Amino acid sequence: MYKFAHIADCHLGAHRNPVLQKLESNAFEKIMTKCVDEKVDFLVISGDLFHSNIPDMGVVNKAVKKMKEIRDEGIPIYLVYGSHDYSPNETSIIDILDSAGLFTKIVKGKVENGKLKLKFTVDPKTEVKLVGLSGRKIGMEEKYFEILDRESLEKEKGFKIFVFHSAITEFKPDYLARMTSIPISYFPKGFDYYAGGHVHKRIEEEWQEYRKIVYPGPIFAGSPRDLELSAKGENRGFYIVSFKDGVKKIDFIEIPTCQYVVYEYDASNKNSTQAQEELIQGIQELNVDNKIVLFKVTGKLSGGKTSDINFQQMRRILAEKGALYVNVNRYGLTSKKYTSLKVMGQDVHEIEKKLLKESIGSVKVKTTDLKGNKGIKLASDLLSALRQPQKPNETKRDYIERRVRHAFEVLKLTEVFE
């Protein structure tokens, strides 16, 4: 019986905070050690090993050391790009480490007669055949799936693994409904194992001719939402898969990193002073020692501004109580006085126009030129006039004068100020 490990979405280098950096690197090191202890025959990484294509070199250095250790133990590593560490011109850290022989990027192929023909990489020890498609930014890998020559991949005999970094439409979690995804029908059928990455949730599925579709989820946290899900009980870790003439066993190996505390507060119908007092009282009662605190404040304040609430003070209190790290999420907090608007548009101008349209009604003026569509146009023209960039060789003074002059022209006030 052979074994391989499957990890994804390590997002090494995602955090600036030293505590989170440490937890992230600990998780990665524990996994590498476990792979050696478990004597896996090879390791598959389904993309986003790093959080960016050129990550912090300190982060790279640590990761390389650990990966070299397991490579020296005779455990090869096979991987694909993820959407974060992808590079369109093959100049990612992944390519450098691939060239250095630390691991093998298994996405090999070429487009012939409009079809993408992928080439298998064969693991020399187990003779497992691996093939994969990298993730690209904003789901652009769909084009590759579209032209993929599935037939040739399906015909290949032997134990086959398809490695990818994309969400599958049919298995997306509800909170990722709007995420770009690939329908399962684009995937080649008949592989023994589909090693997925990109979806930050653990998924194990068997679907008709797609035997095992597995996403391990992130090893720690690539985003605040991951922290939130971990705090709500989502286990983080990786898979060890035992196989011989097919998959025999799939074990999820949990890698605990730390404990979490979630503190949620609804500020609806409270003014900012009340909310501040209640929040401070609430956090005083929490046991946050050596824990990550996820602090979420929502609701609409009946009075005062959202900025009246001193979140810095709360961070300080929690830090004094021993919290490892405090994440404050106040995106859901609004005030009756200032309501946030959400609009969508293709470019800044469209968004701006929509925002003006949404807000024009709240401007109480008597002049009809400042109301409705006239008002929107005037505001838009004024913004354009004020947004003019400074010309080369134009002095600051001339630049300001020019913008003021244009603004007066838009407002038809030139004569008044002359």
Add this chain to the structure above:
Amino acid sequence: MSEIEVVGQVVGGKAARILVREKSGKKIELGDLLAVEEKEALLILQVYDLGYGSQVSQSTRELLAGLKLEGYGAGLTFLEPQLRNYVMAEVKAVARIEGQNVRIPKTLPSFFSSIRHITKADLAFLTKPSYPIYLGKVRSGSETLDVPIHLNGMDILRHHVVVPATTGRGKSNLVKVMLWSILGQDRFGILVLDPHDEYYGRHGKGLKDHPKAKDNLLYYSSNPPAGTNTLIVNIKSIDPRHFEGIVAFTDAQQDAIKRYRNLFGEEWIENIVRGKEVQGVAPRTLGVLQRKFDNILGIHLDDSGEFQSRNKVFSDTAGITTTTDIANKLEDGKIIVVDTSRLIDEAELLIGSIVVGSIFHRYQRFKSEGKLEEKPVVSVVIEEAPRVLGKEVLATSGGNIYSTVAREGRKFKVGLIAITQLTSLIPRSILANMNTKIILGNEMALERHAIIDSAAQDLSDDDRTIASLDTGEAIVSSNFTKFAVPIQVPKFEDYAEVEPGKKEMNKTVFVG
């Protein structure tokens, strides 16, 4: 007007029954559109009945026929037969054209007016509206004029469309033509529940061949071709209200469902299927519910206690976002074809119910937020509409999301395209709300009367015309047309003829 064009002359009658004598050598057909030119207007007439007229008495005609038949004189004929025997057409005035103004005629054409066939130029007022949906070309009798008929999709779809006809008269062909014509527009979100898997074109030409299909068409099937979506619905997406008017439950069963929903939340079906006992629910009731879900959804437990789906459409793990995805795409103005050919009726309607309910409530919210006008119109194509809009179904269930949409949908830009053979089964109150009827041939008198009774124009004289409509021939009766327009719907395969696109060869640069 030249002599050659004259096909007849007004010889009598009254407002809704003008009598026209046919000119010898000319042919006036049932359904023909005729024109009378007046001083400052053009009157359009339509033929709804034909009969013989003769100046010779019936007994003389019978005698002459007898003489010929019995061989007393093969060459016997009438003196100047074209004057003595002729065809009389019963026609009605359908429109009065004054420049670009079209009015319902309130006067008779001048007595003895000459009548000619309508021409393309006479119908210049039929212009292409904004957001056009193509239906076909104007038909005069069995002749097709080169005058395309487009209706404003924004108007007709939100006010519902009904397509009544018997089998083989071209209902699906018509709807395919309509959908093809709007596929590139982005202003219509159309959900097609397709029990015969005939819209997408899995095995032949279909909507998938439209040049904009890649961006604007989505196909869901339990057996999806490459690149299309798997029809898989997570049972957690199903709420008890989705069964309303689709599956009948007894009071005890409804009570049990309510208990499971309250206790297990969105996992209520799973717990019923797993046979989890709940206080207040008799084991027998639980057993019946398990069997019902097995029959309708095809879900059951196998011998090892694993959850199984017989039709592979309902799942306890996958398909969590399917119905939301579909609703999102409808809101984005896409056409969604759902192949329900492997599902039983109830399962098909249930999936429709989840999506329609979701989009309807979403649009209600948009209206209250003042965002409705910027959203595309959403319409649901439903075959055999009486399954959900039938009098009996509605009487027993009290209503369902489809009947709610039929009654209130237009306020929220959500409409139905109801296809049916049995219009008479749909209550008049609902039919009256369906403001566009595209009437294809129908030989059943009861059904024709139901259609005629609820048409936007007075079609009381068109019973015979509707009965005689051939495949692809239709009459469009709509609040958005000035008169009931006879049309010829093209064959989808001919209409959807597109220039073969140049294949992009080797253009994609592959980066591993």
